[in-house]
Amino acid sequence: MLSRRNLLASMLLSGIPAFASEVKDWDVIVVGTGVAGLAAACSALEAGAGNVLILEKSPVVGGHSILSTGYVAAVDKPRQQRAGIEDSPSLMLQNMLEVGGYLNDVELAKIVCENSEDTVYWLERMGVKWDGNIYQTVAGLHPRSHITNFVRAGYDYVMALLSSAKRMGAKLALNTKALDLIEKDERVIGIRVQNPDGSITDLFAKAVILATGGFTANVELRSKFDPRLGSEFPTTANPNRKSF
Numbered sequence: 001m002l003s004r005r006n007l008l009a010s011m012l013l014s015g016i017p018a019f020a021s022e023v024k025d026w027d028v029i030v031v032g033t034g035v036a037g038l039a040a041a042c043s044a045l046e047a048g049a050g051n052v053l054i055l056e057k058s059p060v061v062g063g064h065s066i067l068s069t070g071y072v073a074a075v076d077k078p079r080q081q082r083a084g085i086e087d088s089p090s091l092m093l094q095n096m097l098e099v100g101g102y103l104n105d106v107e108l109a110k111i112v113c114e115n116s117e118d119t120v121y122w123l124e125r126m127g128v129k130w131d132g133n134i135y136q137t138v139a140g141l142h143p144r145s146h147i148t149n150f151v152r153a154g155y156d157y158v159m160a161l162l163s164s165a166k167r168m169g170a171k172l173a174l175n176t177k178a179l180d181l182i183e184k185d186e187r188v189i190g191i192r193v194q195n196p197d198g199s200i201t202d203l204f205a206k207a208v209i210l211a212t213g214g215f216t217a218n219v220e221l222r223s224k225f226d227p228r229l230g231s232e233f234p235t236t237a238n239p240n241r242k243s244f
């Protein structure tokens, strides 16, 4: 049994909250607190996951999502029709492939387009309040973008999803970096994490969801897509790197 003093000390020293070491098997561990990770946590809880842990390497939640301008492209027949705009998932896909220079993963792009309308209404159920207008963004080819407001839309999405995840019972560990997946018999059974004090903890789960954002901090990988993107270019994806 942890004493109150030890409990407080462990909460201060470790990103993994004290309850975490008591949970031997999480249903779901999500890595990353951008919109992808928080949405995954909410969906898992809605689908019946009993205990969900969200890990974040930074001291604050939100990743790039919280900084985002926040235009959400989606087919939304009720709102678009009210504004006299015709749209469909197939037109959205066509536009997405064109803007992506036809380098997109078509199957993934299709999933995004075919589920975009449901996503807009699911986000509303999670607490997002759109301003109600439909916009065409500068890079967009069709008016189908939604936003909460022009000042802090990314913040709104992160906060709505975080509140919903917490309300449904998710636990959050900040300053906790995922290092490696733990595998057994070719299945992922958990994740090795680094606590803020540098110590390492192994956590086990039925499912691990990686939602760690893009790869702009990985110079080797990004150079494959554009050889000009050498290490001289800083990135918001790894602001703590000493060389930046």
Ligand SMILES: Cc1cc2nc3c(=O)[nH]c(=O)nc-3n(C[C@H](O)[C@H](O)[C@H](O)COP(=O)(O)OP(=O)(O)OC[C@H]3O[C@@H](n4cnc5c(N)ncnc54)[C@H](O)[C@@H]3O)c2cc1C
Pocket: 031, 032, 033, 034, 035, 036, 037, 055, 056, 057, 058, 061, 062, 063, 064, 065, 066, 067, 068, 069, 070, 071, 072, 073, 176, 177, 178, 179, 211, 212, 213, 214, 236
């Ligand atoms: C200024 C700006 C404006 C933008 N405007 C728009 C827009 O209008 N419309 C649009 O669609 N998109 C926009 N984007 C892009 C959009 O914000 C991103 O595509 C989206 O937020 C990515 O979300 P994500 O959850 O995948 O990643 P992120 O939000 O980056 O979240 C990833 C999280 O994972 C954490 N993490 C990473 N590695 C680890 C690890 N090993 N252990 C633990 N945690 C880890 C990170 O710290 C971060 O919190 C914009 C982006 C920026 C920066």
